[in-house]
Amino acid sequence: MSTDPASAKPAAAANPLWGGRFAQGHAAVMERINASIGFDRRLYAQDIAGSKAHARMLAAKGIVAAADAERIVEGLDAVLAEIEAGRFEFKVALEDIHMNVEARLTELIGPAAGRLHTARSRNDQIALDLKLWVRDAIDGIDEQAKDLQAALIDLAEPHAATVMPGYTHLQAAQPVTFGHHLLAYVEMLGRDRGRLADARRRLNESPLGAAALAGTSFPIDRHMTAAALGFDRPAANSLDAVSDRDFALEFLAALAILAVHLSRFAEEIVLWCSDGFRFIRLSDAYTTGSSIMPQKRNPDAAELVRAKAGRVVGALNSLLMVLKGLPLTYGKDMQDDKEPTFEAADTVSLALAAMAGMVRDMTPDAAAMRAATARGFITATDLADWLVRTLGIPFREAHHVTGRCVKRAEDKGCALHELTLAELQAEHPGITRAIYEVLTVDRSVASRTSFGGTAPGNVRAQAAEARRRFLA
Numbered sequence: 001m002s003t004d005p006a007s008a009k010p011a012a013a014a015n016p017l018w019g020g021r022f023a024q025g026h027a028a029v030m031e032r033i034n035a036s037i038g039f040d041r042r043l044y045a046q047d048i049a050g051s052k053a054h055a056r057m058l059a060a061k062g063i064v065a066a067a068d069a070e071r072i073v074e075g076l077d078a079v080l081a082e083i084e085a086g087r088f089e090f091k092v093a094l095e096d097i098h099m100n101v102e103a104r105l106t107e108l109i110g111p112a113a114g115r116l117h118t119a120r121s122r123n124d125q126i127a128l129d130l131k132l133w134v135r136d137a138i139d140g141i142d143e144q145a146k147d148l149q150a151a152l153i154d155l156a157e158p159h160a161a162t163v164m165p166g167y168t169h170l171q172a173a174q175p176v177t178f179g180h181h182l183l184a185y186v187e188m189l190g191r192d193r194g195r196l197a198d199a200r201r202r203l204n205e206s207p208l209g210a211a212a213l214a215g216t217s218f219p220i221d222r223h224m225t226a227a228a229l230g231f232d233r234p235a236a237n238s239l240d241a242v243s244d245r246d247f248a249l250e251f252l253a254a255l256a257i258l259a260v261h262l263s264r265f266a267e268e269i270v271l272w273c274s275d276g277f278r279f280i281r282l283s284d285a286y287t288t289g290s291s292i293m294p295q296k297r298n299p300d301a302a303e304l305v306r307a308k309a310g311r312v313v314g315a316l317n318s319l320l321m322v323l324k325g326l327p328l329t330y331g332k333d334m335q336d337d338k339e340p341t342f343e344a345a346d347t348v349s350l351a352l353a354a355m356a357g358m359v360r361d362m363t364p365d366a367a368a369m370r371a372a373t374a375r376g377f378i379t380a381t382d383l384a385d386w387l388v389r390t391l392g393i394p395f396r397e398a399h400h401v402t403g404r405c406v407k408r409a410e411d412k413g414c415a416l417h418e419l420t421l422a423e424l425q426a427e428h429p430g431i432t433r434a435i436y437e438v439l440t441v442d443r444s445v446a447s448r449t450s451f452g453g454t455a456p457g458n459v460r461a462q463a464a465e466a467r468r469r470f471l472a
């Protein structure tokens with residue numbers, strides 16, 4: 001029992017919708033912890049759509065009179081119009097979106113409003129509302145991810161032959177093309193969209209009509225409401241229907257992976273803008289200056305995308321913890337599913353928009369990228385491959401010979417192709433002048449024609465193929 005006198009004080013009169021047995025209202029702090037209207041008001045359109053489908057079904061099955069159902073549907077449309085016009089007063093005392101809408105409906109149409117909740121509970125209602133919301137959010141995020149793919153492909157195409165260092169361990173490894181690098185993110189986003197599509201397919205079963213948990217004795221038609229709301233079928237088990245939130249978990253898991261992908265790209269943008277790289281330039285539209293250092297152009301948007309992945313991963317963790325060990329069926333714990341779900345969706349939506357904006361804004365510096373390939377003996381693998389191909393020596397031995405050539409160039413302070421033939425032959429007598437051809441970055445890149453490889457012709461074909469696969 002609370003010892004805080006403030007929390008013992010009723011905040012309001014008993015709830016008009018379920019207050020039959022309750023003499024007084026909630027303590028102020030109870031109202032604060034219990035009410036969800038502060039965030040679930042976002043579900044108003046879904047809540048009203050679900051109620052309209054339910055009312056029509058009740059009339060079709062003769063459970064409520066057709067005239068009452070008609071008044072309910074018209075009244076719900078009026079409530080929707082009020083909310084959309086910003087004329088609706090949301091009341092914390094009415095706890096959540098369901099009761100706010102129903103209370104206003106009662107004001108508008110009178111006692112007929114009380115028939116809407118026949119054969120239904122807030123438990124199937126909230127499961128329905130959130131499912132409908134997540135389904136819409138999936139469609140919106142898919143559209144944005146597709147737009148980012150389009151921006152990446154548009155930039156990759158003209159840079160199919162723009163050489164840059166490819167990295168492993170953030171050490172220059174082998175030359176690749178900038179277009180090839182961008183298309184790597186197009187693939188990641190394609191899988192992200194695939195995960196969202198999978199989640200959407202699985203979530204598309206209607207919980208409506210599961211009622212509180214056990215179903216109902218009224219002769220409802222769950223197939224009818226499911227079809228009216230665009231679901232593939234009604235959920236098969238009423239207990240599962242009111243307690244399942246794995247659809248939200250799958251959504252958050254897909255968003256978490258997507259956000260992690262964006263954070264990797266964001267980090268590359270930060271690197272590429274930095275003095276060590278200067279591979280790209282972002283305009284004033286996506287950078288900020290420093291209040292003290294006039295030379296600065298900071299890639300804040302990319303840094304924030306990098307940071308925001310944490311929130312999305314946090315949202316997934318948060319909902320996993322809400323559901324862990326929760327006994328069937330509904331528990332009020334589940335009200336805490338909404339804020340993480342909304343926050344993750346908002347965050348990913350913002351991050352996708354910022355990334356698409358930056359991709360369209362960035363100016364690649366092809367000369368700086370090429371200059372970077374001159375460092376780091378980036379064609380060493382090509383030298384080793386030449387020894388294998390031309391002299392027939394085993395790759396392991398070729399690796400050693402190449403290592404000694406790299407050491408020589410390092411000691412001399414020059415690039416591999418700047419070693420003289422005599423110097424190269426000192427490491428292996430079979431080396432001929434022909435080897436110089438494979439030591440240039442353009443030859444290196446052009447030679448990587450294996451499927452999925454970085455040769456410019458491949459990259460152009462990959463970009464065209466990506467357009468067909470993802471943007472059609």
Ligand code: ARG
Nearest residue numbers: 036040096122123126334335
């Ligand atoms: N606001 C609640 C939620 O978000 C709605 C369902 C309430 N159900 C109940 N039996 N109290 O989960």
